Amino acid sequence: MSRPDIHLYTAATMNGYKPVIFLEEAGVPYDLTAINFSKQEQKAPPYLKLNPNGKIPTIEDRAEGRSIFESGAILWHLAEKYGKFLPSDPVKRSEVMQWMLFQVGHVGPMMGQAMYFQHIAAPNGHEEPFSIKRYVDETRRLLEVLDTHLEGKDWLAAGEYTIADMMIYPWARAYVWARASVEGLPHLQAWFDRIDSRPAVQKALTIPKANPHFWDTEADASAFTKENAARFASNVKQG
Incomplete structure (x- = not known):
């Protein structure tokens, strides 16, 4: 089975829930890595290569071969990529x-x-x-x-x-x-x-945990x- 285009790195915070809400609302397949703040995983060198600010969320768009950080930039990218929740006017x-x-x-x-x-x-x-x-x-x-x-x-x-x-x-x-x-x-x-x-929002607010x-x-x-x-x-x- 092929992997989904979107890999999301996030945690259960206000910023962290935003891309989950979009992905669940849009019905977009994704896989997820839950970042553990207690282990400082957001500051680990491999993660900093994806997000130099060492924060969450971040996505990897495998289809485009690039990572995107900052929640607003992530939502804008996803909205344009999938043509949802962003008007054309x-x-x-x-x-x-x-x-x-x-x-x-x-x-x-x-x-x-x-x-x-x-x-x-x-x-x-x-x-x-x-x-x-x-x-x-x-x-x-x-x-x-x-x-x-x-x-x-x-x-x-x-x-x-x-x-x-x-x-x-x-x-x-x-x-x-x-x-x-x-x-x-x-x-x-x-x-x-x-x-x-x-319903999609309520589901999203349980991912990666409620x-x-x-x-x-x-x-x-x-x-x-x-x-x-x-x-x-x-x-x-x-x-």
Whole structure:
């Protein structure tokens, strides 16, 4: 049996789920290597040849004989390669790109810092109330931007479900892990509900493993929080 064109290297993080969502939604065959952060596999020389930044996700496109890193670049490549979830009209494509960059430049960095200071720095003895408030407040502001934009719309860009939605959803939906509120944001919550109801998305959020504490207010996050804080303790000490 021939190997699929796409080999995905990823982990169960907000960025790591993005290409899995696309591949599951598009029904594209792929194989997967789950990267173990505890073993620093993302920093191993063979992996750095594929992704010089030593992060996830990365794909190898065997048909084209090349690797691609950065989640936005990966989704754009897959959307163009398979002709799915990216409109052909240049104005609509620009809309998709704008919201993808909104995630890369704002949603991911701000929510990531809110999560870092609460779930990694604080448990490792670096409680920073000012930093936590700054990043949680900015997370809330960005969620408000999304809510305002989604008024009267089902999807973020181009009037259809696109890779822009796939880019932002794993981050924005993890407001639970960022400890940010979505109260009073009905359009955003309706968008969450629409994407939550997609079977391919729910399957993708279990690959390479499920992290229900990212999304579910009822999930017991205590064990994961302790494990996660210990895994990244060296990062805090270096800071």
